[in-house]
Amino acid sequence: MITQSLDRQGQPMICSDAEATRPSRKGAALLLSSIVGAALLEHRGPPKGRAHRHERLRAEKAPELLRTEVSEPPPTVFGVLQVETCEGSELGVGWKVQGLIVQGSVDPTDLPGQPYETGESADIDTVHHGPHDYGVATVDGWTFIADPEFRVSFDEQAVLQVSGTRRALAWVTNSVSTTHGFAWYLEGEMVRQIIYTEGELADEHGAPLPEEQGAPEPLSEDYVFEMMLRLTGVGWGAGAGADYSVWVCTS
Numbered sequence: 001m002i003t004q005s006l007d008r009q010g011q012p013m014i015c016s017d018a019e020a021t022r023p024s025r026k027g028a029a030l031l032l033s034s035i036v037g038a039a040l041l042e043h044r045g046p047p048k049g050r051a052h053r054h055e056r057l058r059a060e061k062a063p064e065l066l067r068t069e070v071s072e073p074p075p076t077v078f079g080v081l082q083v084e085t086c087e088g089s090e091l092g093v094g095w096k097v098q099g100l101i102v103q104g105s106v107d108p109t110d111l112p113g114q115p116y117e118t119g120e121s122a123d124i125d126t127v128h129h130g131p132h133d134y135g136v137a138t139v140d141g142w143t144f145i146a147d148p149e150f151r152v153s154f155d156e157q158a159v160l161q162v163s164g165t166r167r168a169l170a171w172v173t174n175s176v177s178t179t180h181g182f183a184w185y186l187e188g189e190m191v192r193q194i195i196y197t198e199g200e201l202a203d204e205h206g207a208p209l210p211e212e213q214g215a216p217e218p219l220s221e222d223y224v225f226e227m228m229l230r231l232t233g234v235g236w237g238a239g240a241g242a243d244y245s246v247w248v249c250t251s
Helices: 028-044 050-061 124-129 156-163 221-232 236-240
Strands: 002-006 012-016 080-084 091-103 115-122 134-139 142-146 168-174 179-186 189-197 200-205 244-249
Touching (some): 091 124, 091 156, 091 221, 115 124, 124 142, 124 244, 134 236, 156 168, 168 221, 179 221, 221 236
Antiparallel strands (some): 091 142, 091 168, 115 244, 134 142, 168 179, 179 189, 189 200
């Protein structure tokens, strides 16, 4: 089978299963962004016209909420999306969200892109499909960072810049590209990362964690949310229901 991967400079390359190499740690964010972005464009097609320029650029860099051709727009609550089946007669429900969770408080100005706080607050759904770069919320002693454009979540250096030696969890669950995974940091080191896309292993680092025993299989949104609860002690319901301060990047 032919697969697409990234070389050490983050450039795409086509190779066979036997030749494929997993992406470098710095290339993981680029890989995830390209996977979910390609899935979005496959479903929707490339936007046309100047009015869609901003939408097209966001789709190339990271996923935007999928819109389906139905008589009324599908409802979205906390990142829920609805996707038409191949038959076009039924709707499936899934999540399309990603972010970083850090123990304790963080300084959002340490995030990539030199962000500033707008003074606005929003729910996580608005953060992910609005023109925002980050959403930041404090939940039960942890900082939840919504990361619609994969600026920090799976960039190891960027995560450590924000988290230091504290525990941190990067995570993604995307039903459009069927991409699900997480990365776990302890004492300033990424000790575990595992990402599946379309049911196949896309990247893995480190030995399985004890908390992975008995987690829902195969790796899916249920797996990701269960690992979130087991590793941080905070369930996704609390993160999804929080109010996020909106941050916009200057670079």
